[in-house]
Amino acid sequence: MSQSSRGNGELTETTSNEVESSFQVGIVGAGPAGAGAAYALRDSDADVTILEKSGGVCGRAATRRKDGCRYDHGANYIKDADPRTAELIPTLGTEELVNIDEPVWTFNETxxxxxxxxxDEHKWTWTKGITQLxxxxxxxxxxxVTHRTRVADISRVEKAWVLTDTDNTDHGPFDALLITxxxxxxxxxxxxxxxxxxRLETLIAAAGDVEYRTIRTVVLHYPFxxxxxxxxxxxxxxxxxxxxLSREECKDGHVPDGESLFIAQMSPEWSTNRYDDPVDVAGSDTASHIAALLDDxxxxxxDWIDDQGWRYALPENGIDNRAARVAESAGLYVAGDWIVGEGRVNKALWNGYDTGTRIANALSISQQV
Known part of the structure; x- marks a missing residue:
């Protein structure tokens, strides 16, 4: 006999022939780390379930649409900053792949x-947006992938993991659980x-030491x-x-001809102080700063404004690998750019991928026992 979960939060006894014999992996979050882990597990014998609190995927590498525009308001693009990324991106399909040709310049306090x-580095996105990653x-x-599902509690049941969401529905049991x-x-x-x-206390203490920069993004559209x-x-x-500050019209397929769309990611100090300002107030102040910066x-x-706050946008520091992996022997994994302490899409992606690889290796070992 073994246990399975019901939507009311109770566990019930089931016979062995009712339970799937495959290795069950649960992933919390469908951002780059979660997607990278799932990609690493694609050729394994694992059944993978992702629970994602939002209606989309790719986390802070997000894309929105409005009035004929498509814009990446979180992570703006993916750099080929490492050989693995440079090799991976084209293999996902070159159709609609966009390389931003214009460079990034700098400015100072004045x-x-x-x-x-x-x-000479690639700055990749897609005509349909960076969420395509x-x-x-x-x-x-x-x-x-189960969308609009927010995990509230985690239980350890007979060496497996059961997740309970905010609607009191159980998910699992999972032989391995990855939190991203x-x-x-x-x-x-x-x-x-x-x-x-x-091991859980060690992991909590390590993750609790990671500090973040808060970023509020303000999107401003102009009819010229x-x-x-x-x-x-x-x-x-x-x-x-x-x-x-970036120009979304530099990306093929993002902004209609003759229009412009600025993505302004405000400083951590400004963002923290004005995080809860109404969008029109924050937008007006942002527009004034841009007009002064560009002398126009x-x-x-x-003619329209959009915004998004990222309370935990960019990690300031990471954690020791030993602390990050301390509970993996119990099937509990963590992944994300905060592990390496650098807020980059490729860092989250590959940390997730490498963690997924370790889960696959654990599966292979368990099958040999």
């Missing part, structure tokens, strides 16, 4: 704009885990388009209210 370095990774798998949200949210889930073990020699501007001294008063009056 608003002085200068050319950036001239490194996770969509294309997951399309290579048989993973079951930002470190503070991971801590919340770990603290809600019914498992008395020193002015050419510039750059795609993006980054504030190098971190003293300006605008931390990053027309930018003070966008």
């Amino acid at each position: 608003g002085e704009i200068t050319e950036g370095n001239s490194r 996770a969509k294309r990774l997951l399309a290579e798998t048989d993973v079951d 949200p930002p470190a503070p949210q991971t801590v919340t889930l770990l603290e809600a885990t019914a498992w008395q073990d020193n 388009m002015k050419s510039y020699p750059w795609y993006g501007l980054v504030n190098v001294d971190k003293e300006h209210p605008v931390g990053w 008063e027309r930018y003070e009056n966008p």
